[in-house]
Amino acid sequence: MGRAQNTLAFDAAKCDGCNKCLQACAQAKTGTDDIARARLQVLPAAGSFELALCLQVLPAAGSFELALCRQCGDPKCVSVCPAGALGKDADSGVIAWDGSKCVDCLLCTVGCAYAGIALDGATGHVAKCDLCDGTPACTAACPTGALSYVTTARIYNEVGDWEDLFAPGLAGCQGCNTELLMRHTLRRVGPDTVLATPPGCVPGMGSVGYNGLAGTKVPVFHPLLTNTAAMLTGIKRQYKRKGREITALAIAGDGGASDVGFQSLSGAAERGEQILFMVVDNEGYMNTGMQRSSCTPYGAWTSTTPVGRESKGKTQDAKNMPLLMVNHRCAYVATASTAYMEDLYAKLDKAIEASQTGFAYLHVYSPCTTGWRFPTEKNMEVARKAVETNFVMLWEYTPAQGLQLTRPLDDPQPVTEYLKVMGRFRHLTQEQVQHIQAKVEENRAFVEQMAQQR
Amino acid sequence: MTDQTRYLVVGSSHAAIEAIAAIRMHDPEGSLTLVTRDSHLPYSPTVLPYVVSGRSAPERVFLRSEEFFTAQHVAYRPGNALAKLDTQGNKAQLADGSEVHYEKLLLATGASPAIPPIPGIDTVPYHVLRTLDDALKLKAAIAGSRQAVVLGGGLVGMHAAENLVAAGAQVTVVEMQDQVLGGYFDACAADFIARAFVAHGANIVTGRRVVGLAPSAAGATIRLEGGDSIEADLLLVATGVKPELAYLAGSGVAVAQGICVDNAMRTNVANVWAAGDCAQAKDFYQDAITLNAILPDATEQGRIAGMAMAGDPGRRDYAGGVPLNTYHFFGQHAISVGSGVVPPGGVEQLRVDEANGRYLRAIFQDGRLLGIFGIGTFFDGGIMWQLILRRVDLSASMDRLVADPLATGREFMSRLWR
Amino acid sequence: MSAVLEKPKQKYIVCEGNEAAALAVALARPDMVSVYPITPQSSLVEHVAKLIADGRMDAEIVDAEGEHSVLSVLHGAALAGGRTYTATCGPGLAFMFEPYFRTSGMRLPIVMSIVTRDGITPQSVWGGHQDAMTVREVGWVQIYCESVQEVLDTTIMAFKIAEHHDVMLPVNICLDGNYLSYGASRITLPEQDEVDAFMGVKDVNWHAALDPLRPMAVDPLTGGATGKGPATFVRYRKGQCRGMQNALRVIAEVHDEFAQRFGRHYAPLLEEYAMEDAEFALMTLGSMSGAAKDAVDEARAAGRKVGIIKLKTFSPFPVAALVSALANVKALGVVDRSVGFRWNCGPMYQETLGALYRLGRHVPSASFIGGLAGADITVEHFHRVIEQTEALLHGPAPTEPIWINEHD
Incomplete structure (x- = not known):
């Protein structure tokens, strides 16, 4: 069935209409500077056109849209072609045009509702984007990052071929990304795994199951909130003693890791137990009703740091768990985000490998639609904004390589871009926002300094 | 001997192969048989003028290969027409005398040349x-x-x-x-x-x-x-052309000019669907069913029929036939999307540039596009089709659409369904 | 009492109770021990660590960062099929309470020595049964030892009791802090091959396993008021209770088998000492019993018809055996090494009151509390206990407990 393919992504918010992509495309595909012949077209969008006409000014950044072949999964241009001249390549996903079969009838342009294939007047033939065989000229030319080539398809296809080891139908909140994380992680780690899911959202979704019915196809259990790393220690060591290789995997929440579970986590890390410990950090005890944890950030509303006359949200900064784990000199420590799956996957691979020799700690930021109060479809956007503002920094650490940023930002957005997309920060005063921005700067400086020590 | 099949598709052109894709999208395993009177692999009647001209090599016009049918688990039986239909017994009798017992049947038998009754x-x-x-x-x-x-x-x-x-x-x-x-x-x-x-x-x-x-x-x-x-x-x-439907004699399947179908491409008889040039389906512009023997409609109808047969809950009703065509003559392009009839109260805008061989005509009613026709003036036919189907209010933009149909159409696309 | 089949090879050593426990653990061949030090248990785990370091014991050792993790490590190891052991006491036991409670529910046959220690506060680091008594209602089998030899022998037996398929419960071997932990005596050390033969085949996670070859969800959510939850929860909980009752039989069987193989017999549930014609009796627990027996011997010599009922198995509480032992007793003095705050008496006394109800007749009785926080209960103390118990035959029973060391 369906395969994922690499694709061009367009972020209208970053496009300033400079047309460099069109120039690059026209050069690459026609050898000319005629941008009308480019196979993608940047257009003024959503009402800005009339406005721009009236005011005689160019539309502003964020008001552009794109006409471009989407390399549809069920392409109508292909199905209406009478000559068999269009076909979707199963591997690359590119809808390819075969000039030797085309009869120039233009029916494909009637089939496509997105102007993804159009007549090139100079040749008399239709022309369309072919993704430049995997190295698109347009994305390379884009100075703002508005156009990007998303190459995560490999992950989804590879992962799609592995067995989904969770039961179908986990009961997460609408829009939660944790199910994605759980399923992908377990598929990647594979069946020779013992999975610990301490109390929290993960077993709340049904990872361990109810009344004798299992939630996964691997051995799974609820440790106590406090003893995940210790129980996994016993499991992993017993199998090692018997000469059997298994992965001892925890998918834990931030509360169980940073608060009451920190002692056993720290102990196991210090002993270098061969455990892969993944923390799904939604910055609070969301499963029990959104109470504060030590990973809750300053200023955030939770049900135990409410907004009232005397105080407005949490009055302390979050504990930086991954940095604490770096100071255990674990075999591997990394931060990750589901908005950057490619990065997450690379880290997951490294963490799995590291867990065969020592303690591997993977801290994944996981926006909570319910507890953070944002629309259910915005999860990835919130996760992305956290990274784009440096509220969350993506990095990895090994004792040999030290700490390295995996997604350094040249020009981070102000933290307000992150804060404003969710309700838990809605009450913030100007002073509180300044405090958070300062904390972001301080943390950035600290992490960058650590990164430069190699 | 009688073969058993869950899905029987009769015909092998656009409607039929689109239906097969739709069925397989929802039901990868159910037995599927395709019979067609043509002995060639599937091809489009639309490509034939290009075979005649030599533009298309006849051995390269096929829309699907034998391997496609193997890969999709389709029993492919070319060169065997449907001879008679027993809708009571859910049985199709083929020209070679064999029978196929079906659970669900799609008639996509296309049309044949209409020969006028001229003396001699x-x-x-x-x-x-x-x-x-x-x-x-x-x-x-x-x-x-x-x-x-x-x-x-x-x-x-x-x-x-x-x-x-x-x-x-x-x-x-x-x-x-x-x-x-x-x-x-x-x-x-x-x-x-x-x-x-x-x-x-x-x-x-x-x-x-x-x-x-x-x-x-x-x-x-x-x-x-x-x-x-x-x-x-x-x-x-x-x-x-006209559908050739002699095989339906006595079957109880309702026929007017073509096989009458509803918005799910269902005939009046249980377990029988029809799509493509043989089907007479809802017209977009009037409350009637019409023959609309054109390629994009055949694929649309084939997809809907396939989804309906497989029980795909994602199926949507047929929006109604819209005349669509593209025509290429002596190096020039012509595109026709929609109805050319100017209704009472309708507005017609015409732009003719004799010197450069350019022509554009658009018809609106209540600010909605009904049809647009161009020669030597390219626009995105697919976008215009959507503007018509969606009955997009273009009151404020009619002039602009006619002045620059390419850019204006794309702008609406971006705004409304990109 | 069973006959001794043959005289096994004997090896004599002199050691403390903590070392005897460590040697017993080595003989039982656990896969994993997890340790964290605490007075007066520390020398026990030091001995275990040294045995492993010297290659005299083949086990994985996890030096965990606290008792909570110690027991949690063993949970994991047991679910992965390992035989497991640890030891703790007092505040350490209190700290591990969360996994401690869960151990019996998961039916994990973990063996843990409690080198008993009094509860803090008042601050103290010395012996007393307060720690073990406080957790007597948590579903562990709890067996108290009287001598160093009994510590060694019972620790070996504990694994066999815990892992018995009719029991599948964790077992505490309680040895008195200070008096047994540090008390040295000559003991007989069994041969390894004899212990191996006694222990039989190890099979500890047949019922619940975390094993990729046998994937299952261990301890999925249950209970609540709907669906299968209530019945499922009852099935699990009732099974624990049945396992405890089965343990009464299995403890006796294992003691019997041990006696046959090694020639040393201990009363498995309770020992009746000089009870044949006793008019009144004392009840004792643990190491105090030696002094009690000396006092009773002297009292018997003086013509007093006194006996002793020494409990060995405290949990499950051997109600039937106790009712039988009390059949002819007319007055009873129960000596506890800890307190029961709610009933203003010793915990063993409180439990015994329940057994007395089953007896169906009134027996005048008194609660004696002594030996707290390392205090000694001497032969002289027991003479006073005998006197005060004998007085119950004729006079009124005290409404308050009698505090043995109150005026020491």
Whole structure:
């Protein structure tokens, strides 16, 4: 069935209409500077056109849209072609045009509702984007990052071929990304795994199951909130003693890791137990009703740091768990985000490998639609904004390589871009926002300094 | 012997293969059998004029390979027409006498040339163009033709006429309506096109009937209304197509001009669907069912029928047939999307640039686009089709759409469904 | 009492109770021990660590960062099929309470010595049964030892009791802090091959396993008021209770088998000492019993018809055996080494009151509390206990407990 393919992504918010992509495309595909012949077209969008006409000014950044072949999964241009001249390549996903079969009838342009294939007047033939065989000229030319080539398809296809080891139908909140994380992680780690899911959202979704019915196809259990790393220690060591290789995997929440579970986590890390410990950090005890944890950030509303006359949200900064784990000199420590799956996957691979020799700690930021109060479809956007503002920094650490940023930002957005997309920060005063921005700067400086020590 | 199959698809062109894709999307395993009277692999009737012209190599026009059917677990049985249908027993009897017992049946048997009842027509040799074999015969004949007559000024006839011109023959197109390409373009546009033919040496006769045909030394004598006669060493009858539905006799399946279907492409008989050129389905512009034998509609109907047969909950009702066509003549492009009829209260906008061979006509009603037609003026037909289907309010943008249909259409696309 | 089949090879050593426990653990061949030090248990785990370091014991050792993790490590190891052991006491036991409670529910046959220690606060680091008594209602089998030899022998037996398929419960071997932990005596050390033969085949996670070859969800959510939850929860909980009752039989069987193989017999549930014609009796627990027996011997010599009922198995509480032992007793003095705050008496006394109800007749009785926080209960103390108990035959029973060391 369906395969994922690499694709061009367009972020209208970053496009300033400079047309460099069109120039690059026209050069690459026609050898000319005629941008009308480019196979993608940047257009003024959503009402800005009339406005721009009236005011005689160019539309502003964020008001552009794109006409471009989407390399549809069920392409109508292909199905209406009478000559068999269009076909979707199963591997690359590119809808390819075969000039030797085309009869120039233009029916494909009637089939496509997105102007993804159009007549090139100079040749008399239709022309369309072919993704430049995997190295698109347009994305390379884009100075703002508005156009990007998303190459995560490999992950989804590879992962799609592995067995989904969770039961179908986990009961997460609408829009939660944790199910994605759980399923992908377990598929990647594979069946020779013992999975610990301490109390929290993960077993709340049904990872361990109810009344004798299992939630996964691997051995799974609820440790106590406090003893995940210790129980996994016993499991992993017993199998090692018997000469059997298994992965001892925890998918834990931030509360169980940073608060009451920190002692056993720290102990196991210090002993270098061969455990892969993944923390799904939604910055609070969301499963029990959104109470504060030590990973809750300053200023955030939770049900135990409410907004009232005397105080407005949490009055302390979050504990930086991954940095604490770096100071255990674990075999591997990394931060990750589901908005950057490619990065997450690379880290997951490294963490799995590291867990065969020592303690591997993977801290994944996981926006909570319910507890953070944002629309259910915005999860990835919130996760992305956290990274784009440096509220969350993506990095990895090994004792040999030290700490390295995996997604350094040249020009981070102000933290307000992150804060404003969710309700838990809605009450913030100007002073509180300044405090958070300062904390972001301080943390950035600290992490960058650590990164430069190699 | 009787074969059992969950899905039986009759026919092998666009509607049929689109239905197979839709069925397999929802039901990868259910047994599926395709029978078709054609002995070739699936191909499109639309490509045949290009086979005749030599533009398309006949061995490279196939839309699917044998491997496709194997990979999709489809029992593919070419060269075997549907002969009789027993809808009570859910059985299809084939031309070779075998029977197939189906659970769900799709009739996508297409259409055949409509041969006009002209006196003497059965006394003269003539060509038609509906199958690949027709195309190969016509291609061979064109090579030796000096003087050809094409009956019918529709797309097939005009395409063939151009091919004959290219082959060096003296060509006459006889069309009984007052203009060529009547279903797709208005008189003005048709005149535009007809003049291109005349400029290339063809003879276009419109508004006159053929009253008789008789054998002659050259081949055939064509007698026109009013007394003139034309000699032809090659006669092509291209006066339209109609579904051939003799196999439905006694089946109980309701037939008007084609097989009557509802918005899920279901016939009046249980377990039987129909799609493509043989189906008479909802019209977008009126509360009636019409034959709309064009390619994009065939794929749309085939997809809907396949989804309905497989029980795919994602199926949506058929929005209704919209005339759509593209036409390529002597290096020029023409695109026709929608209805060319200006209704009461409708607004027609016309932009003609004789010098540059450009023509654009658009029809609106209450600010909604009904149809748009261009020659030498490219616009995105797919976007226009959506503007019509979605009944997008263009009141404030009608002038702009006509002035720059490409950019304006794309802007609406971006705003509304990108 | 069973006959001794043959005289096994004997090896004598002199050691403390903590070392005896460590040697017993080595003989039982656990896969994993997890340790964290605490007075007066520390020398026990030091001995275990040294045995492993010297290659005299083949086990994985996890030096965890606290008792909570110690027991949690063993949970994991047991679910992965390992035989497991640890030891703790007092505050350490209190700290591990969360996994401690869960151990019996998961039916993990973990063996843990409690080198008993009094509860803080008042601050103290010395012996007393307060720690073990406080957790007597948590579903562990709890067996108290009287001598160093009994510590060694019972620790070996504990694994066999815990892992018995009719029991599948964790077992505490309680040895008195200070008096047994540090008390040295000559003991007989069994041969390894004899212990191996006694222990039989190890099979500890047949019922619940975390094993990729046998994937299952261990301890999925249950209970609540709907669906299968209530019945499922009852099935699990009732199974624990049945396992405890089965343990009464299995403890006796294992003691019997041990006696046959090694020639040393201990009363498995309770010992009746000089009870044949006793008019009144004392009840004792653990190491105090030696002094009690000396006092009773002297009292018997003086013509007093006194006996002793020494409990060995405290959990499950051997109600039937106790009712039988009390059949002819007319007065009873129960000596506890800890307190029961709610009933203003010793915990063993409180439990015994329940057994007395089953007896169906009134027996005058008194609660004696002594030996707290390392205090000694001497022969002299027991003479006073005998006197005060004998007085119950004729006079009124005290409404308050009698505090043995109150005026020491």
